[in-house]
Amino acid sequence: MEVAVDGIQYQVEVHGEGFPLLLLHGFTGDASTWQPFYDAWSKHSMLIVPDIIGHGKTESPDNLQRYQIESAAHDLNCILNVLGVSQVDLLGYSMGGRLALTFALLFPNKVRKLILESATPGIATEEERALRRMKDAELAKFITEQGIKSFVDYWEDIPLFSTMKRLSAQVRESIRSQRLSNSPIGLANSLVGMGTGSQPSRWEQLDELACEVLLVTGEEDKKFYGIAEQMLKTLKKGTWIAVENSGHAIHVEEREKFGTIVSDFLLKKR
Numbered sequence: 113m114e115v116a117v118d119g120i121q122y123q124v125e126v127h128g129e130g131f132p133l134l135l136l137h138g139f140t141g142d143a144s145t146w147q148p149f150y151d152a153w154s155k156h157s158m159l160i161v162p163d164i165i166g167h168g169k170t171e172s173p174d175n176l177q178r179y180q181i182e183s184a185a186h187d188l189n190c191i192l193n194v195l196g197v198s199q200v201d202l203l204g205y206s207m208g209g210r211l212a213l214t215f216a217l218l219f220p221n222k223v224r225k226l227i228l229e230s231a232t233p234g235i236a237t238e239e240e241r242a243l244r245r246m247k248d249a250e251l252a253k254f255i256t257e258q259g260i261k262s263f264v265d266y267w268e269d270i271p272l273f274s275t276m277k278r279l280s281a282q283v284r285e286s287i288r289s290q291r292l293s294n295s296p297i298g299l300a301n302s303l304v305g306m307g308t309g310s311q312p313s314r315w316e317q318l319d320e321l322a323c324e325v326l327l328v329t330g331e332e333d334k335k336f337y338g339i340a341e342q343m344l345k346t347l348k349k350g351t352w353i354a355v356e357n358s359g360h361a362i363h364v365e366e367r368e369k370f371g372t373i374v375s376d377f378l379l380k381k382r
Contacts, residue, residue, distance in 0.1 A: 115162075117190045120178065123169035124191060125161040128154025131224070132200040133378065134188070135161045136208030138361075139302060140267060140291045142168030145205065145363070149371050156379055157201065162191060164208065165302070172298030179305025185215040192222065201378055203227040205363060207302070210234065210311060217317055227326045227374060230336045230360045233314035233343065244309030252300035263299070264291045275332050275359030283364070318346040325350045326377045330358030330365065351377075 115122045125143050127150050137145040143161040146153075153159055163170035165184055177183060188211070192200065202223050204212025209231025216223040235241045255263045267273075268288065276284065304310065325347050327340040331354045344352045353373055358365040 115191050115194050117187045117194075118178075120165065120173060120187070121171050122165070122187065122191060123163040124195075125159070126195070127159040127161070128157060130155075130157045131378075132192075132197045133157035133159050134192070134200040134202045134212075135159060136164060136188075136202070136204035136212050137167070138206035138208050139306075140167070140264070140294060140299060141205070141208070142290060142294070144168075144290055148367055149363070149374070152371050152375060156375065160192070160195065160197065160200065162188070164211065166298030166306075167294055167302070172295040172301065174297065174301075176301055176305050179301045181211055181214050181306045181311045182218065184211055184306060185218050188215055189219055189222070198222070199224055201225045201227070203229065203374065204231060205229040206231060206360065207306060210308070211306070213314055214311070216321060216323065217314060220320070220322060223323050225324045225326070225378060226321065227328065227377060229328045229362055229370075230330065230333060231327075232308065232336065232339050233318060234311050235308050236313050236315055241309045241313070244307065245304075246309075248303045248307040248309050252303045255296050255300045255303075260292055260294065260296045260299070263296075264288060267291070272333070272335075272360050275330070275365060276361060279364065287364070315346070318343060319348060321347060321349070323349065324377075326373075327352040328362055328370070328373060329354050330360060330362050331356050332359045336360065 113124055115124050135146045142163045166172045199222050202212045209228040216226050329336045329340045340352050344350045355362050355366050363370045
């Protein structure tokens with residue numbers, strides 16, 4: 113279905129019945145990221161699956177302000193209001209995890225449980241954020257000038273996704289095809305507006321989260337493994353699971369394990 117939010121048409125899928133579970137994909141992804149889990153998760157949750165602004169079938173406006181992570185979080189809140197949903201469980205992967213964390217801090221009463229897959233609260237210092245903004249701006253320019261195919265060629269080869277090269281050719285081609293379907297301006301604006309250089313650091317706010325929080329990282333994703341280790345020290349109700357034989361994209365690399373981890377956490381009595 114399409115949901116209009118302040119002049120932007122969002123594509124949103126809804127599946128199943130039960131307590132609502134809002135699913136947020138990563139950068140270059142879309143709602144199809146979560147499709148392999150629909151059958152299992154829809155048995156216990158009503159799945160709300162949007163294409164984040166600039167991705168998939170959701171519109172990709174020129175206005176950079178709409179891509180700010182706080183603005184994207186407010187858009188999600190509007191979508192939930194349109195759907196008549198007052199509270200959700202929330203799962204976000206990578207960029208979607210940063211958006212999920214932002215949403216949980218801005219709308220704490222709307223989140224029952226929070227799952228962050230390979231996510232970060234941001235970059236701690238302004239100096240490091242400024243450097244990241246410069247790099248993201250260069251990459252955004254690369255996307256708009258060289259095109260989506262050249263960017264996806266580059267993106268698939270970054271060290272963060274090295275473990276995904278162990279996946280079957282069919283799975284890798286499916287992911288590549290989905291990435292190529294995105295809007296160049298949408299991805300470029302997402303990098304500039306929603307990148308870790310642009311978003312505020314949330315490290316000092318982690319102790320504000322009153323809900324249960326599950327951190328999921330891959331054991332081979334050393335950067336985000338270390339980030340989760342640090343986050344766990346501050347979270348009031350935090351749990352951390354590190355998944356063997358997996359890098360950054362656990363939901364793809366260890367799909368069955370990830371699906372079970374999510375279901376077990378959501379169905380666990382509080």
